[in-house]
Amino acid sequence: MTRTFPDAVDVAVVGSGPCGAAYARVLSELCPAAAVAVFEAGPLLADPPGTHVKNIVDPAERARAQRRSEGPAPLAAGTATDTMDGYADDAPRLVRPGTFLLADGYRQPGEDGLPGAAMSSNVGGMGAHWTGACPRPGGSERIAFLPDLDTLLAEAERLLHxxxxxxxxxxxxxxxxxxxxxxxxxxxxxxxxxxxxxxxxxxxxxxxxxxSGSDVVFGEETRANPHCTLVPEALVTEVIVADGRASGVRVRDLPTGEEHVVHARFVVVAADALRTPQLLWASGVRPHALGRYLNDQxxxxxxxxxxxxxxxxxxxxxxxxxxxxxxxxxxxxxxxxxxxxxxxxxxxxxxxxxxxxxxxxxxxxxxxxxxxxxAKDVRESDRVEFDESATDPYGMPAMRLHYxxxxxxxxxxxxxxxxxxxxxxxxxxxxxxxxxxxxPGASLHYQGTVRMGETDDGTSVCSPTSQVWDVEGLYVAGNGVIPTATACNPTLTSVALAVGGARDIAAKLTAVRN
Missing domain, CATH: 3.30.410 (Cholesterol Oxidase; domain 2)
Known part of the structure; x- marks a missing residue:
């Protein structure tokens, strides 16, 4: 943990959920000398960083952690913090403790929209609030063009315990x-x-x-790594791209409002399936498939x-x-x-x-x-778009969901x-x-918005190693990378894909050092 912003690192990771944590962990294991910085827009909730809120013993502290995860406009102090409250709620916009709904833009006229679309902002991301279910995908849920999928899934099972x-x-x-x-x-x-x-x-x-939260994924291997740092309340507003290559990030220190440029050889955007394409779009990285193929369960x-x-x-x-x-x-x-x-x-x-x-x-x-x-009927027209002029409470391009x-x-x-x-x-x-x-949206299992593809044919955002097509050194992570229609809980699969991306970066760092 630090509030010091480095001038340069080998790898800048945006987001501290299970997938961002997986990049930090794998790189700490395979390239322990590499400088890695993880930037998280939300606050630290507990120690160790990324702890699941249900593991916080004191009920008042647990409730405070959930409120602090709920973005710019947290729920009222007296709102229930038991995640089972409202299990059978038929509200048109289901609110869960520790998450916050999109204020607007979640439905367009004549469409179903995603009224249940929600996010969390905290160290550990949604991994501080999830149910922990980690089934392996089967049948058409599996990504057929990844021959090592089972090996990656096994590694994800190790990291998530x-x-x-x-x-x-x-x-x-x-x-x-x-x-x-x-x-x-x-x-x-x-x-x-x-x-x-x-x-x-x-x-x-x-x-x-x-x-298990992101704390388990980070592990002692990451926490003991002097070259790996985690900066909370640090909003990445831009991935800096020059000559077809990612070269760093622009970060806003939310407590002070100061902006910092952190140079990086590799950038990993592991926000979530809505905010990852948002950051790419804000950075001028706008491949045709960006934000498209949005699907929920x-x-x-x-x-x-x-x-x-x-x-x-x-x-x-x-x-x-x-x-x-x-x-x-x-x-x-x-x-x-x-x-x-x-x-x-x-x-x-x-x-x-x-x-x-x-x-x-x-x-x-x-x-x-x-x-x-x-499993959703996946269609290109289901998408998240971003407004050229309006902004969200973080000052990022406002989202407009078509679904x-x-x-x-x-x-x-x-x-x-x-x-x-x-x-x-x-x-x-x-x-x-x-x-x-x-x-729609209540499952919180959004996928597809930065989907992986076998080839760069316009229907995907990234390669089988999670590197964004045509932008060297820029990787994406999270549920948005999953290209198939799935019904099973997606976290295990998305962490497995993050492992593959981290190994790819590690191989490139090792090649340069040798």
Missing amino acids: VDARAFDDAPFADEVRKRLAAALDEGRDDDRLVAPMPLAVVRHDDGRVTW PQTVFAVRLRDVVDAPEEQDGPRDEPAIVPHSGVNWVPYTDDEPFHGQVMQLDASPVPLAPDDVPAPGSIVGLGWFC RLTERDHASIEAARAAVRRAAAALGDPLGEEPLTFP
Whole structure:
């Protein structure tokens, strides 16, 4: 951590979420002598930098961290900070603690828009607030032109500390999985059967389980690297490009308003799927595909109470708002297949998402939330555009989202609703009459806006190593790089692609030094 802005570095990284952290980590491991600076527009929330807010023990400090993540206009102090509050909310613009919605521009006349589009500004990015789900993509979700995809995914699992067995002792988890498998496994390949959800978590020697944030991705390898620095509240307003090559960044020190130019041999923009194309556009880097192919994952949720189970003993020692992941937070996974193009995330909840009778206290693990995600019908016309004159609260070009759900999307959503009903029926008694389909954008899984391509044919922004076409030394990272229509949680894939980009930079730095 520093408030000193270097004059020059080998690699400037914009954004401290899991993908920006992956670049810093891989470069610290492969090129420990390289100077790396990570710039983050948001504030530091906790130590170590990038800590998941659920790991902050003090409730007041946790709430303060969430409010500080909510950009220029945080929610009111009394607003709920429990991420499960509003799980079954049918609000047209769903607000989650630690995130902030686009104030305007999220829908154009006659279009569906992305009313749920939201971001976080803090060290650790959305990785300080996420659910930790790290399933591998399957079928058409996979990026066919990357022969080393599985190797990269394995490395991403290492960096995120992915564990599929962390909740083996969760009450009823085996029973939930058994019932889902009986209802859904028929006809599936072995790697697409109902299974425990791979989660980015750390199980400690004392039995505690905590969420992985960017702190875990940074790791001691990065924190102990004297050549790697992290500068919070530092807004990068421009990538400096000269003669077809990135040569540095222009950074605004938000506490003072002072601007600094930091020269760099390589620049990595790892903001998010909306702000990464925003920065490129503001920097005059505007390939045809920039901001296009924007896609989200339509999301349908439901909840049930397990039937015919004997209450398990209470295994949680502290109050229910403690940050550690407790044993009755079991999570199961219904993988995506091309025949069933949905991804199911089945969570055993600490409490019911809908009101129960005052004297009705469910057994831990007996309330199950089901979330089904659909793959979007990806189209070039779904895009984020930027205003030539208007600006957002950070002074960057204002966003204008163009987004429509196609007939194919509506059919997919209806099929997912039917699938979640089937899964619910296999588990227990519904809590509520019908599944709830969230407004577009509510999944927070935006992708495609700086998408990767096999060749520079105008339909992609970057190469298979994440370098922007025709701009030497400029790399992009994050969910926006994913070029396929996915339904599974995207973080593992985006971190895997970041690993590939970081290795490419490391190879170039090593070649020059040798």
